[in-house]
Amino acid sequence: MIDKKLVTLLHEFKQIGLTSMGGVTRCVYDDNWILAQKKYVKIANDYGLYCFCDKMGTIYAATSDHISHKSVILTGSHMDTVINGGWLDGIYGVLSSVLAVGQLLQKFGAPKIPLCAVSFSEEEGSRFDTTFTGSRYLTHQLSRGVFDLKDSIGIIFDEERQKRVTELSQVTPIRTPDFKIRSYIELHIEQGNLLEQSHTNIAVVTDIVGQKRLLITTNGISNHAGTTQMFGRADAMQRAVDLMTQIYSSLGMMKGVRFTIGKIIAFPNVANVIPEKVDITLDIRHIDQHVLDDAFEKVIKITDAVGATYRLTTNVEATPMDNQLQQQVINSIKQEKLVGERLFSGAGHDAQVIANSKIPSVMIFVPSKNGMSHVPQEDTAESDLLAGQHVLQRLLYDLAY
């Protein structure tokens, strides 16, 4: 039913942001991101899809030019990556969906219910301290504060956004998305190792974990490392280490809680100066919202006790996927003569943000080799990549035609 065009395109997009370490860095609004979104428009137009771009830089590719106020089936994923990330995260769903929608249009003509592929501008939060800005904008969940955020070298989110959307307007019209979303379907790599362990090639996602991400700051007083006596020092690094030790100990005892301190920035970050400020990020996830809330409370108590401050930069509730769509995915898997699983997702996804705005949503997962993701080693067997696209395309056909 589908040729290997998907695999060819995935390899081409891997080159757009390929790093010397073999990973891909394509952060929102960077030079590679703009190249990739433009290439996406080209692919969609070649299938006769109607493209437009919203004010965040998200690209839509629909089977009809007249979807204003219509109810459409939306399918896609995000174009951005983490820093030195893998070659499949996000882009696999982006390309699979535009190919599926385009090929259905070519083969069967206009569907009864319009189909719309989407390439969200940003999901990972790897450049600015915010996540899911593409899908949050679409579903009216974006707070104004996002536009003032700065990246690590001081560039302001909103200035970059305007500049890049203007560039995209050279290849596609800018429009406010005013269609209704009947359902949202996202194909993605698992990023964990459960499918590999169970020797299964595909899964439907039942739930997505809740996630809280905090930026925690300890403060101190900078001074010379050699001349300042130990007694009376106010060392932001020592305070951060104390804080982190307590977090590892406290959350480490909570069953099923996954937590990560992935980022740390010290100021001024010089070997012979006592740090005056240390910022750390803490990412906490759990499938049960109550347990996640408990974990968060524990962290706040520790933060208060050591005199640190925090800001909640991501806060997504544990989210069940739509039951009826889950059943339809299972049907499509069966029709493709594959054996499927039911899994929860430990990663956050645009599908979660969209489901949280009461839109029926579902995800399809394919295996990740060795469960590796967000790293250059991220990979999936070619047959699994294609099987995922087969299932997506069949599902879209069953829902729309």
Add this chain to the structure above:
Amino acid sequence: MIDKKLVTLLHEFKQIGLTSMGGVTRCVYDDNWILAQKKYVKIANDYGLYCFCDKMGTIYAATSDHISHKSVILTGSHMDTVINGGWLDGIYGVLSSVLAVGQLLQKFGAPKIPLCAVSFSEEEGSRFDTTFTGSRYLTHQLSRGVFDLKDSIGIIFDEERQKRVTELSQVTPIRTPDFKIRSYIELHIEQGNLLEQSHTNIAVVTDIVGQKRLLITTNGISNHAGTTQMFGRADAMQRAVDLMTQIYSSLGMMKGVRFTIGKIIAFPNVANVIPEKVDITLDIRHIDQHVLDDAFEKVIKITDAVGATYRLTTNVEATPMDNQLQQQVINSIKQEKLVGERLFSGAGHDAQVIANSKIPSVMIFVPSKNGMSHVPQEDTAESDLLAGQHVLQRLLYDLAY
């Protein structure tokens, strides 16, 4: 005896690298550093001093053009700063010495023993992971490996060095320093609060602490923060926190040991990725070399125990200053009708590197307000700055004329 030219010049040099936070950033071979070294040449030439530059970018300003193989009295300090550091560290000794030597030449003509002021290229180690490259080059203590070091954005030490020395050759000849150093005298701010506490305006330095600086690395395996189970994670951050906790605990119990974890870099440093590598710096100092060696041994045991690796980036022995020069400084202080102290230095200095190559060396300290240094608040009373220069100039006169 001396006018306020010193204070005027200090304020002018403060502008060369002034940051938005009120500090000064003038790292070796950066744009401000080159401006400052060129301005130094101009000042020296205006006094009729004979300048030249060595291959590291250190500038010498001598009372005679014929000092090859002669025995000279060298006096000066370093031109570079830490990041967002103070306005006096290094530059105070650099300017005081060139003014003292220049004014002595103007007033008394050529001395019996040639005097040579020096502005060392680099001492702080704030750009490349190495320190004292100016004075180590002069005293043949520089290892070849230094030239291959990279700064935080990947620029190679040797490429920058060559480029900047070429620029300096526009204003002064490039020569290999082939004079003999009879003695080295360095005037500096205390950077601690002992003089302030004892209400003393000046001090002679008896010893300089030994210092070891390590770059310690923990390793792990990067993976997705949400999909990777806690069990079996190899988290370089958790390992670094464990290591740092043990260091704070172990060294914190050793009397008189000053130690600082000032810098930390995580890779890839992204909130939703488990870190694969964390680098930290550890700076350890003590006046007694045996205690310093003990502290170092303790750290190595901890490092080995947690499976981390280390590289010793700075290793300077605890160093006594020359007894006879100390006595001569005390005499000069008395002649200036000041009351002096004897102090040890908790900070490393070029005088230490030079003394370690068997050259009689001494330092003069003036107070630091609130003991602050390496920060924008670094300051010294104008009267103390001038008193320090008076003592230096008198000492140079007594030694050379």
